[in-house]
Amino acid sequence: MSGRLLISSLPGELRAARLDDDGSLQDYLVQRHGSGSGEGDMAVGDVWVARVLRLQKNLGAFIVLGGSKPALLDWADCRSGLSEGAAVTVQVTRLAQAGKGAKVKAVDPPAPPQDAHALPLRLIRGDEPLSLLGATVEEVLCDDGDLLATLRRLLPADVTARLQGPRPPLFDTRLEEEIDGLLAREVPLPGGGRLLIEPVETLTAIDVDSGGKAAGPETNLAAAKEIARQVRLRALSGLIVVDFLAMGGRGQRDRLHATLKTAFADDPVETSIFPPLPSGLVEIARQRRRPALHEVVCRYAAWQPSPETQGYAALRQALAHPPAAALTLTLPPAVAAALEGPLAEARQAVEAKLGAPLRLCMAEPEAPQPSGTFPGEMLE
Structure with missing residues (x-):
């Protein structure tokens, strides 16, 4: 360990x-x-007893689970005689993504549900994403x-x-700065060049850019190692298409393929890496075990942190101050509204630790981020 x-x-x-x-x-x-x-406290590996919402021939069965969208059971996995409204035991194999529900496979039930009216019912808890980090x-x-x-x-x-x-x-500050960088579109490469990372609804596109400088095969190899790291840190999943720099021949493509496999070898998430095409394109398929980072902390999957993300950042900065300090947080209106609404419990917990209420001050609407300073007055 x-x-x-x-x-x-x-x-x-x-x-x-x-x-x-x-x-x-x-x-x-x-x-x-x-x-x-x-997604409704759903995890890969969960075993659920649920109901069939509808059947679509040659596509599959849409299953009502704990998430907001029905999960899909492939047509080839549907047992003979399965009908709409029937109970079925399934295991989650992929979480919901890009407006689509989770994917499931049929399994034998470990135990029959006691109350059919309680469906959907989770029988077995699947993996906990936190356990993947602390294994x-x-x-x-x-x-x-x-x-x-x-x-x-x-x-x-x-x-x-x-x-x-x-x-x-x-x-600490260094770690927070590194985490902030995980939302950056551009990632510099050691020795020159950069990655351009663009998640869209159906896939993630990654471009290896030489930065206008002469670049050889080593740039692609450095990019391969950094791509594996960024994919894991950002929890990117599904189809990932990488456009590498032009390569000289089969030997360079084979070396790049081997480097990519080695770079992803320690990733606990199942990942398939296909051989590079002569054009330099490489397809990577990574299982969706948890939502991508930008889906959780950004608004509408954009690159800008959501008001909730900014609100949590402000609370963490406030916690770094000594207790019994009356702090004023100068925040954009949307962030202040988040602290008074969905983040109210978190704000109250911070106030309890500080021993004083937090005063929220509205910044001008054009102010893009929460204030980096927290002017505070000691309580009388």
Whole structure:
């Protein structure tokens, strides 16, 4: 085992960062209530007893599960005599994505449901995304005492778990800056060049750009390693199409293919990497085990952080201040509204830790981000 797992929690939000032995970020996870990051608290591997909503010949059965959209059971997996309204036991194989429901496969039920009217009913809990990050770490640090107690009951006996934070913050400035960079469209490559990462509704396009400089095969190899890292950190899934720089021949394509396979070898998520085409295009298919980072923290899958994301960032900055400090947060109206609405419980929890209420001050509408300063007055 090696590395550390940092877990930071506020009401409605959990963030986890896995660091290797030298402190570099290896994986990152954000979970939020109601953000779609759980799609009705659904997980890959869940076993549900549910009902068939409708059958569509040669396509499959649409199954009502715990999510907002019906899941799809492939036609080839539909048992003979399956009808609309019938109960069926299925296992989740892919979470919902891009407006489509989850995908499921038929399984034998471990136990019959006691109350058919309670359908859909989950019989077995599938994988927990947090467990993918902490599978082999030797230490877990958490800034929430209640969560830490739960983690200690779940972790292996040889994993150390201890409380750290919120002052100083568990996620230091360097780590926060690196996390902010995971929403950047452009990623510089060592030795020159860059990646341009563009998620769209049906796939993610990644372009390897030389940056106007002469570039050889080594640029593609450096890009392959960084692509594997960015895909994992951003939780990109589904079809990923990479446009590499032009290659000289079969030998260079084979070397690139081998480098990509090695770079993805430690990824716990099932990933298929297809051989490069002569044009330089490479297709990568990665199982959807959790929503992509931009789907959770950005509005409408855009690159700009949502008001909720900005609100949580403001609360974390406030927590870094000493207790008993009356702080004024100067925020755009949408962010202030989030702190008074969906993030009210998180704001109240921070106020309780500070021992004083947070004063929300509306910034001018054109102000794009929350203020980086928190002018505070000590309570009289």
